[in-house]
Amino acid sequence: MNLSDWRTEYDKYNLHEENLPSLPLDLFRLWFDKAVEDLNPEPNAFILSTVSADLQPKSRVVLLKEIEAAKFVFYTNYSSQKGQDLQTNPKTSMLFFFPFSQRQIRIEGKVSKLSREKAVEYFASRPVESQVSAMASSQSRIVKREALIEKAAELRNAGNIVCPEDWGGYAIEPHYFEFWQGQPGRLHDRIIYNLDPHSHWEQYRIAP
Ligand SMILES: Cc1cc2nc3c(=O)[nH]c(=O)nc-3n(C[C@H](O)[C@H](O)[C@H](O)COP(=O)(O)O)c2cc1C
Known part of the structure; x- marks a missing residue:
């Protein structure tokens, strides 16, 4: 494995202030549709970072399920x-990476x-296997694989599928967006939308 020689040239799109919508969500939707068109795998998957009580940042992938009232929803x-x-x-x-579009949000x-x-409501719309898994899994707790499979089988056989009390959705209300577009020679485009104290989205460019 030679990582130091691994290089991609970015030359697909650019990002000019004069063509940008005033609301970041409008640009997000445009980029999301383009990500689908460019065949990026799982474009609704994003990296969610949180900070634990002992101030340790932690990241993992979750799926964006909806944008409602300008908020990003995951379960x-x-x-x-x-x-x-x-x-x-x-x-x-939140971090979206669309490699086939050479873009990051x-x-x-x-x-x-x-x-x-x-x-x-959302739980009911999921495939039965996903419902069973959500019921069987005490997510992030130590578990034995056999015990997990056994519990899932029991629940499946009992047929009493209900949304667990501790399972549900979060809505993220954004106050900051960065749209990153790869450019030739590493002179990338980075456009920020920042919500000011008057609830107005200010827009500016930052250096790559
Ligand atoms: C493509 C992909 C999609 C995922 N979607 C979700 C999701 O929507 N919700 C979820 O809780 N975990 C999802 N996961 C699993 C999480 O990455 C993670 O393992 C799990 O939520 C436990 O994270 P935690 O221990 O930090 O809470 C997904 C993982 C991948 C790779």
Whole structure:
């Protein structure tokens, strides 16, 4: 493995201020549609970072399931590591990487929990195997594989599938976006949208 010689030239798109929408969510939607068109794998997967009570940053992939009222929605187990982190510190960072579009989007925002009704509604729309897994898994706790499989089988056979109390959605309300577009010679484009105290999105460019 020789990592030092691994280099990609970025020359696919550019990012000019004069063509940009005034709202970051509009640009997010444009880039998301382009990511789909460019056949990026799992474009709704993003890296969610949280900070635990002992100030340790932690990152993992989750799936964006909806954008509602300008908030980014994902579903998880509230008792998981990320759930515990968000209980003490609701600040999050989201990262979308669309390699086939040579683009990255960084978003910062605060989470709030979605209602129990929302969780039940979304849970009901999931495939049965996903429902069983959510019920069987005490996410982030130590477990034996055999015990997990056994528990899932028991639940499946009992047929009593209900949305677990500690399973549900979070909505991230963003206050900062960075759109990164790879450019030739590493002179990349980086455009920031930052929500000012008057709830206005200021827009500026930062150095690559
Ligand atoms: C492609 C992909 C999608 C995932 N989607 C989710 C998701 O939507 N919700 C979730 O809780 N975990 C999801 N995971 C698993 C998480 O990355 C992580 O393992 C899990 O949530 C436990 O994280 P935690 O211990 O930090 O709480 C996904 C993983 C991958 C690789």
